[in-house]
Amino acid sequence: MAKLLMTKTTLGNGNTDNQSxxxxxxxQAKLCQPDQIYWCDGSEAEKETLTAEAVAQGILVKLNQxxxxxxxxxxxxxxxxxxxxxCTFICTPMQEEAGPTNNWMAPKAMYAKxxxxxxxxxxxxxxxxxxxxxxxxxxxxxxxxIELTDSLxxxxxxxxxxxxxxxxxxxxxxxxxxxxxxxxxLDVNPDRRFIAHFPHDNAVISVGSNYGGNVLLGKKCLxxxxxxxxxxxxxxxxxxxxxxxxESPAGEKTYVAAAFPSACGxxxxxxxxxxxxxxxxxxxTVGDDIAWMKPGEDGxxxxxxPEAGYFGVVPGTNSKSNPTAVQTIxxxxxxxxxxxxxxxxxxxxxxxxxxPKECLDWRGNKWTPDSKEKAAHPNSRFxxxxxxxxxxxxxxxxxxxxxxxxxxxxxxxxxxxxxVYQAFNWIHGVYIGATMGSEMTAxxxxxxxxxxxxxxxxxxxxxxxxxxxxxxxIVMRKLIKFTPRIFHVNWxxxxxxxxxxxxxxxxxxxxxxxIVDRCNGRANAVETPLGWVPYAxxxxxxxxxxxxxxxxxxxxxxxxxxxxxxxxxxxxxFMRIYSHLPKELIFQRELLVARL
Ligand code: SAT
Ligand code: MN
Numbered sequence: 001m002a003k004l005l006m007t008k009t010t011l012g013n014g015n016t017d018n019q020s021x022x023x024x025x026x027x028q029a030k031l032c033q034p035d036q037i038y039w040c041d042g043s044e045a046e047k048e049t050l051t052a053e054a055v056a057q058g059i060l061v062k063l064n065q066x067x068x069x070x071x072x073x074x075x076x077x078x079x080x081x082x083x084x085x086x087c088t089f090i091c092t093p094m095q096e097e098a099g100p101t102n103n104w105m106a107p108k109a110m111y112a113k114x115x116x117x118x119x120x121x122x123x124x125x126x127x128x129x130x131x132x133x134x135x136x137x138x139x140x141x142x143x144x145x146i147e148l149t150d151s152l153x154x155x156x157x158x159x160x161x162x163x164x165x166x167x168x169x170x171x172x173x174x175x176x177x178x179x180x181x182x183x184x185x186l187d188v189n190p191d192r193r194f195i196a197h198f199p200h201d202n203a204v205i206s207v208g209s210n211y212g213g214n215v216l217l218g219k220k221c222l223x224x225x226x227x228x229x230x231x232x233x234x235x236x237x238x239x240x241x242x243x244x245x246x247e248s249p250a251g252e253k254t255y256v257a258a259a260f261p262s263a264c265g266x267x268x269x270x271x272x273x274x275x276x277x278x279x280x281x282x283x284x285t286v287g288d289d290i291a292w293m294k295p296g297e298d299g300x301x302x303x304x305x306p307e308a309g310y311f312g313v314v315p316g317t318n319s320k321s322n323p324t325a326v327q328t329i330x331x332x333x334x335x336x337x338x339x340x341x342x343x344x345x346x347x348x349x350x351x352x353x354x355x356p357k358e359c360l361d362w363r364g365n366k367w368t369p370d371s372k373e374k375a376a377h378p379n380s381r382f383x384x385x386x387x388x389x390x391x392x393x394x395x396x397x398x399x400x401x402x403x404x405x406x407x408x409x410x411x412x413x414x415x416x417x418x419x420v421y422q423a424f425n426w427i428h429g430v431y432i433g434a435t436m437g438s439e440m441t442a443x444x445x446x447x448x449x450x451x452x453x454x455x456x457x458x459x460x461x462x463x464x465x466x467x468x469x470x471x472x473x474i475v476m477r478k479l480i481k482f483t484p485r486i487f488h489v490n491w492x493x494x495x496x497x498x499x500x501x502x503x504x505x506x507x508x509x510x511x512x513x514x515i516v517d518r519c520n521g522r523a524n525a526v527e528t529p530l531g532w533v534p535y536a537x538x539x540x541x542x543x544x545x546x547x548x549x550x551x552x553x554x555x556x557x558x559x560x561x562x563x564x565x566x567x568x569x570x571x572x573x574f575m576r577i578y579s580h581l582p583k584e585l586i587f588q589r590e591l592l593v594a595r596l
Pocket of ligand 2 (some may be wrong): 137240262263289
């Protein structure tokens with residue numbers, strides 16, 4: 001390959017003849033003025049060099065390699081531990097295109113503002129050029145991105161979360177169709193923090209943060225916000241969904257995609273281990289966070305996971321909640337903001353085994369079991385390569401993706417929502433997704449515990465007007481011959497005393513089995529005002545200790561007072577986005593009111 005004609009010192013073995021890439025990198029380097037430019041090639045040797053560099057700089061701590069081979073530890077700035085929706089912008093020429101649920105600024109104004117902040121921002125630093133793919137190599141659905149960053153933590157995390165290096169230039173060829181991502185840490189100051197998306201330019205600029213969802217630009221920025229915008233224009237869907245395959249003892253495979261808001265158990269569900277009672281059943285993981293879905297030639301809806309790793313919530317991960325994740329994160333993983341034990345191990349609330357007598361908490365302060373604060377931040381995360389997952393679906397890297405039979409929506413709701421119900425049809429399912437609500441979690445700054453409307457779990461991730469996004473869902477119906485069945489689940493319903501009415505975790509297999517059986521025309525259901533629900537006799541409760549069919553009836557109860565309140569709350573969102581709201585959804589609301 002031709003030598004790079006860069007004005008700066010260039011390092012790394014990554015290299016490309018693609019003139020669009022080179023011109024763009026050169027222009028950004030001119031703006032940010034790094035001391036040197038490092039072109040990543042994605043190789044193992046490079047990983048070793050950069051990891052050693054990160055350790056030398058104190059960005060990563062090498063963990064006990066006997067216990068955790070290939071694992072490292074990172075502590076973030078305490079002001080930078082989650083996505084910040086207030087700082088996240090969609091920059092379309094017209095505000096109307098971004099819609100009422102997104103922060104908006106005109107592209108010209110945002111480019112000027114962030115250009116000024118990035119000017120000279122990498123002086124004394126290295127600019128890393130990170131080429132990556134979202135999607136399996138060679139897939140027609142895959143997108144190329146290039147992220148320029150001055151954070152080694154980002155480089156090493158991107159290496160886990162995406163297919164990074166030469167493979168991206170190979171897919172790109174001499175095209176200029178790639179996502180242009182620029183990330184400057186600046187001084188990691190919440191007052192100078194912006195995550196700005198330019199959907200018409202397929203570009204993202206992120207400044208002032210070093211936290212996953214804000215800075216791993218392939219993930220929420222490209223795969224969801226820009227992706228949803230591209231998907232609408234190109235006839236596919238970018239969704240905040242896990243993808244899993246259910247294998248029956250007879251070897252029948254059924255694929256399911258499920259949208260739950262951040263930190264509501266997508267990773268656990270995607271890696272679920274069926275309870276002993278379900279002999280011969282297996283769950284295979286395709287993805288745990290994002291699905292790109294497109295109608296296939298056979299009329300079914302096909303999904304790929306654009307990512308190559310899992311960026312999961314750590315606290316609560318143990319051999320009961322997620323034994324597969326416990327295995328997956330035992331090597332080659334970067335842990336962020338968990339606690340560090342004296343023997344170079346990591347610890348978090350809800351980990352297997354004894355509580356350490358003493359450790360350093362996520363801020364680096366001494367922690368003992370008497371401490372009032374948590375040792376691990378509630379949004380502490382692991383970044384682990386999906387190839388470590390013992391239950392990785394054999395088709396997870398298939399360029400064609402997997403055929404989806406069911407779409408599941410779910411939220412974290414202490415009341416109102418039954419354990420499971422099925423939509424009457426696609427458009428009713430779109431209404432169920434559009435009116436989803438969930439109690440807020442630590443994955444985003446602010447509002448912990450309050451119920452907020454989070455349509456399709458996409459409120460923080462939709463790159464254009466929410467009403468137009470619902471319209472896109474309705475339009476997609478016409479492009480799919482065999483539409484997936486749509487369901488709503490809630491693992492989190494509680495009784496008056498605050499106890500969960502459903503055991504959750506692996507027992508969710510029982511719900512999943514009913515869903516799969518419905519898709520395959522095997523399970524019975526009864527019609528209710530909300531949708532189809534299982535008869536107690538058609539729902540497998542056997543082998544579930546102390547769980548009576550009476551308790552099942554309680555978790556499935558439709559409480560009419562709750563639903564009156566729920567409908568009013570749903571209206572708040574519909575009023576907010578009224579000007580672009582498809583009338584089909586207003587009719588669905590009317591039908592629901594009439595049934596109730
Ligand atoms: O922090 S991330 O945005 O990567 C995860 C999430 O909030 O869904
Ligand atoms: Mn997510």
